[in-house]
Amino acid sequence: MAHSHDPHQHAPQRFDRAFALGIGLNLTYVLIEAFYGWQVNSLALLADAGHNLGDVGGLVLAWVAIAAARLRSNDRHTYGWRRASILASFANALLLLVAMGSLGWESLQRLQQPEPIAGVTVMVVASIGVLINAFTAWLFISGSKDDLNLRGAFMHMAADALVSIGVVLAGALYLWQGWLWLDPVVSLIIAAVIVIGTWSLFRQSLHLLFDGVPEQVDLAAVRQYLQGLPGVKDVHDLHVWAMSTNEVALTAHMLIEPLPADDRLLHEVTLELHEHFAIAHSTLQLEAEHGCQLSCARPPASPK
Structure with missing residues (x-):
């Protein structure tokens, strides 16, 4: 996340x-x-x-x-x-x-x-x-x-x-x-x-x-961008709303295979959302098909 x-x-x-x-x-x-x-x-x-x-x-x-x-x-x-x-x-x-x-x-x-x-x-x-x-x-x-x-x-x-x-x-x-x-x-x-x-x-x-999507944000374009990312199978729970009259926030769950080993993809996506969609606050949760999140992408080593 x-x-x-x-x-x-x-x-x-x-x-x-x-x-x-x-x-x-x-x-x-x-x-x-x-x-x-x-x-x-x-x-x-x-x-x-x-x-x-x-x-x-x-x-x-x-x-x-x-x-x-x-x-x-x-x-x-x-x-x-x-x-x-x-x-x-x-x-x-x-x-x-x-x-x-x-x-x-x-x-x-x-x-x-x-x-x-x-x-x-x-x-x-x-x-x-x-x-x-x-x-x-x-x-x-x-x-x-x-x-x-x-x-x-x-x-x-x-x-x-x-x-x-x-x-x-x-x-x-x-x-x-x-x-x-x-x-x-x-x-x-x-x-x-x-x-x-x-x-x-x-x-x-x-x-x-009432948490409507701000008029300057094209939600369909945002969804299309997220779904077009490499490895992304599905995007759900996508929400965009205004935190204030000049700040926009986003949350989304992204089903992706395979899960990335680091947060480089997340950094690139959040930067793109900020630069091209004027969304300054984004929270992205990466999920594997079995529901595992990024935090469990690297399983802990087995005890010896």
Whole structure:
């Protein structure tokens, strides 16, 4: 039996500075938005401030998950707390869907009873939000490609930037044409776009929570590779799952004849799984047809 372990894969890529900066900027913006919303009696700004406060909570959740993933494993948590990153990505997707549902409901209510808005103030405050949210999203864009948890943080900020752009456009058109219905209609369109974009994050994170095979792993190709190895008669109990949002593990039993005298084959297989299938943690058990494992490939010498 052999285990492949890459120590560099255990520590999630560090985005501490990005999280600290993003949380600080967005919390400041929430206070600015809430203050001016109260000053001009704008329900739209106050509601968006509450939504952005929820997104700050999402950033905190993602950051805590990354910190938890760095905790060492022990006898009670042999895998450590890496799965916290999957849970955080699921929670972030769920929060975003709930927030967009709330925004859509509020927009429908406002569409039935349109209200005038303070166009200039709304545009200025929303423009600040575009800059802050877009910058925060940029902080996470590199990590979002490979880490589902960071993708959740990126999606939150990108969604907020999109909402703020919509508010700016709605404010400008309101000042130009005076259309009271424009603000809720734009909000409904933006909410629909964000829900469509978030559904993939929600679906993937839920899939990983139930030990589904990560989408980047072609299980059929992995099985074909293992079954094509010299001497391998059969591969069974093959399992591939995500230990975290950026770590994949594999276990498999391989029926092989004859059993190798050393672990050279195991070393080559685990290296190949890591290099070509991005599986950093693999546990392989070699079995002979009579059920003997690698550990008994060399029988002990008979006592003299």
